[in-house]
Amino acid sequence: MTTPRNSGSAPENASDKPGFRTKILSTRMTPEELREVEAAAERDGKKSAEWLRDTALRSARQRPADPMEVLLGEQSAMRYMLLNLFYATAQANAEGKHLLPESVLKIRDQANARKVTDMRKLLESFAQEGGVGGQP
Numbered sequence: 095m096t097t098p099r100n101s102g103s104a105p106e107n108a109s110d111k112p113g114f115r116t117k118i119l120s121t122r123m124t125p126e127e128l129r130e131v132e133a134a135a136e137r138d139g140k141k142s143a144e145w146l147r148d149t150a151l152r153s154a155r156q157r158p159a160d161p162m163e164v165l166l167g168e169q170s171a172m173r174y175m176l177l178n179l180f181y182a183t184a185q186a187n188a189e190g191k192h193l194l195p196e197s198v199l200k201i202r203d204q205a206n207a208r209k210v211t212d213m214r215k216l217l218e219s220f221a222q223e224g225g226v227g228g229q230p
Contacts, residue, residue, distance in 0.1 A: 167213035171205040174212065178204070 123131065135145035178201045179193075186193045 163213055163217070166216060167209040170212040170216060171209035174205040174208065175201055 131146065132142050135142045138145055140148070179198065182197055182201065183193050
């Protein structure tokens with residue numbers, strides 16, 4: 095005997111199974127849109143429903159960039175670059191040499207590689223110190 099397809103109501107034992115999918119979301123597509131979805135799912139080695147679910151959840155869970163965090167990351171990178179460029183230039187001058195363009199590019203790349211980590215450290219430090227005016 096088969097049971098009818100669940101149309102949105104959870105079976106009685108669904109609460110016993112964490113993560114058990116009990117809800118259905120449907121949508122309409124043109125034949126061309128359906129072909130696009132099926133092709134994308136096939137490229138990823140997934141069934142269309144699984145690919146749609148994964149894509150929708152990834153988009154829903156994506157946190158939008160906070161403009162303040164972006165600016166703080168850029169400010170951290172700029173500070174890192176300036177301090178390291180001043181130091182490298184002073185060191186090269188002390189040795190009677192010039193700072194090579196490759197060195198400048200290397201410092202830039204290092205600043206870009208660490209800006210997100212440095213920004214997070216600054217934000218954590220700010221939060222631990224109580225924020226602006228000692229308020230979190």
